Amino acid sequence: MGSVDWGLALDSIGPLVGGAITGTIPLAAVSFVAGLVIAVAVALARLSDNRLLSGLARAYVSVIRGTPLLVQLFVIFYGLPSVGLTIDPWPSAIIAFSLNVGGYAAEIVRAAILSVPKGQWEAAYMIGMDRRTALRRIVLPQAARVSVPPLSNTFISLVKDTSLASVVLVTELFREAQQIAAFSQEFMLVYIEAAAVYWVICLALSAVQGRLETRLDRYVAR
Amino acid sequence: MSPADRTPLLTVRGLSKSFGDTRVLADADLDVARGEVLAVIGASGSGKTTLLRCLNGLEVADAGTVAVDDARVDFTTRPAPKALHALRDRSAMVFQQFQLFPHKTVLENVAEGPVVVQRRDKDEVRAEARALLERVGLADKADAYPHQLSGGQQQRVGIVRALALRPELLLFDEPTSALDPELVGEVLLLMRDLAREGWTMVVVTHELQFAREVASRVAFVDGGRVLESGPPAQVLGSPEHERTRQFIRRLSHPL
Numbered sequence: 001m002g003s004v005d006w007g008l009a010l011d012s013i014g015p016l017v018g019g020a021i022t023g024t025i026p027l028a029a030v031s032f033v034a035g036l037v038i039a040v041a042v043a044l045a046r047l048s049d050n051r052l053l054s055g056l057a058r059a060y061v062s063v064i065r066g067t068p069l070l071v072q073l074f075v076i077f078y079g080l081p082s083v084g085l086t087i088d089p090w091p092s093a094i095i096a097f098s099l100n101v102g103g104y105a106a107e108i109v110r111a112a113i114l115s116v117p118k119g120q121w122e123a124a125y126m127i128g129m130d131r132r133t134a135l136r137r138i139v140l141p142q143a144a145r146v147s148v149p150p151l152s153n154t155f156i157s158l159v160k161d162t163s164l165a166s167v168v169l170v171t172e173l174f175r176e177a178q179q180i181a182a183f184s185q186e187f188m189l190v191y192i193e194a195a196a197v198y199w200v201i202c203l204a205l206s207a208v209q210g211r212l213e214t215r216l217d218r219y220v221a222r
Numbered sequence: 223m224s225p226a227d228r229t230p231l232l233t234v235r236g237l238s239k240s241f242g243d244t245r246v247l248a249d250a251d252l253d254v255a256r257g258e259v260l261a262v263i264g265a266s267g268s269g270k271t272t273l274l275r276c277l278n279g280l281e282v283a284d285a286g287t288v289a290v291d292d293a294r295v296d297f298t299t300r301p302a303p304k305a306l307h308a309l310r311d312r313s314a315m316v317f318q319q320f321q322l323f324p325h326k327t328v329l330e331n332v333a334e335g336p337v338v339v340q341r342r343d344k345d346e347v348r349a350e351a352r353a354l355l356e357r358v359g360l361a362d363k364a365d366a367y368p369h370q371l372s373g374g375q376q377q378r379v380g381i382v383r384a385l386a387l388r389p390e391l392l393l394f395d396e397p398t399s400a401l402d403p404e405l406v407g408e409v410l411l412l413m414r415d416l417a418r419e420g421w422t423m424v425v426v427t428h429e430l431q432f433a434r435e436v437a438s439r440v441a442f443v444d445g446g447r448v449l450e451s452g453p454p455a456q457v458l459g460s461p462e463h464e465r466t467r468q469f470i471r472r473l474s475h476p477l
């Protein structure tokens with residue numbers, strides 16, 4: 001093994017961080033927000049009295065969790081064109097990641113809603129609320145507190161999973177790394193550097209998670 | 223006021239409810255006049271809570287009617303949500319386990335119903351809520367969260383939350399049985415004051431002293447129906463039925 005090429009290490013930090021800022025982070029953020037919206041909708045469908053609705057939601061979660069994310073991504077980017085539907089790299093990646101997060105987070109949201117005591121629904125009904133208002137003002141805020149730790153984990157996983165977008169030609173952190181590595185032939189150095197950038201992002205997210213939990217904890221006995 | 227002056231507020235006829243094969247309410251009848259305080263007593267599992275929950279539609283009975291003021295629900299056919307809502311509008315419940323909203327401050331707990339559901343003016347509601355809290359000695363807790371309060375304080379907030387809805391009828395389900403013994407008094411005293419103010423109350427309770435001294439009438443529930451009811455002295459002192467006698471003896475002399 002040769003000595004470390006510090007010049008290359010320094011030169012590649014710029015493009016790698018750039019890939020994170022223009023690729024990885026927006027990809028993860030947009031997909032997570034869209035995924036959360038899907039998750040709440042799927043969780044509510046799963047909890048509804050309507051058999052068809054809850055069945056569809058259950059099937060959705062099952063398919064998403066039972067198939068690899070990479071395959072989901074391939075179906076959307078490489079599969080759909082053969083049935084006449086061509087989607088660009090960025091939208092493809094966002095669709096795949098959102099649907100994926102939606103499936104996983106739906107179960108988290110559902111469990112969080114179920115963890116709110118029945119008495120809270122009843123107190124909401126007692127003061128005259130209908131189901132929708134009770135959900136929005138009383139139950140979901142309490143469910144949110146419960147779901148912050150598992151949802152944070154989902155988000156952190158998503159940040160790392162966005163590296164898969166490189167295979168559908170989205171320019172993000174990992175694709176930058178691949179290109180620098182191929183060009184310089186310094187595979188070890190460049191990939192470890194890329195790993196370090198992912199790690200720093202995840203450390204920052206964990207810190208945000210901690211602060212969020214403390215904030216939401218203000219009404220919980222400790 | 224003599225009972226003759228009193229107009230009926232709550233009328234229950236033939237109320238029945240089963241959970242699966244268990245018949246929990248069996249043809250229960252109940253009358254409560256305006257300004258009356260009815261203490262409901264009875265053994266565990268006799269159906270007191272279920273009866274109370276049917277009065278404001280938290281539980282949907284299988285048969286019978288419940289009327290509060292001008293809202294009348296017939297349970298023979300499954301009632302429309304709107305009908306249940308009308309019933310619920312006229313009463314407010316105080317729960318055994320308080321059920322305050324943990325993510326809202328005391329003031330927000332009290333104002334939530336009037337502001338969000340009844341769409342009353344926010345400032346006016348808040349002023350009224352503060353006055354009510356002041357009344358029950360919790361003015362300084364308005365901005366606290368429920369978990370920062372003692373059980374007795376939480377239940378007083380539960381009562382204030384019910385009062386703020388301006389109901390016609392107050393329903394209490396064993397409001398003191400989740401409290402440490404030394405905190406029971408503060409809640410019962412508040413309830414006694416409400417009774418004196420003329421609130422119409424239905425109170426499920428195991429506190430015989432409260433039933434004797436505060437209630438205008440006592441109803442003994444057994445096997446899902448009201449076996450007997452009357453003035454406290456009569457029902458608690460010389461009950462008509464052997465079952466009532468046994469229950470009262472057990473409650474007064476647990477050993």
Ligand SMILES: Nc1ncnc2c1ncn2[C@@H]1O[C@H](COP(=O)(O)OP(=O)(O)OP(=O)(O)O)[C@@H](O)[C@H]1O
Nearest residue numbers: 241242244246264265266267268269270271272273
């Ligand atoms: N949701 C339910 N599903 C099934 N059974 C129920 C349900 N709610 C109550 N029951 C049953 O109905 C019976 C009456 O219950 P209820 O809570 O009305 O009694 P209670 O008189 O309030 O008793 P306690 O003094 O213990 O509070 C009990 O046998 C109880 O197990």
Ligand SMILES: [Mg+2]
Nearest residue numbers: 270271272396
């Ligand atoms: Mg009960």
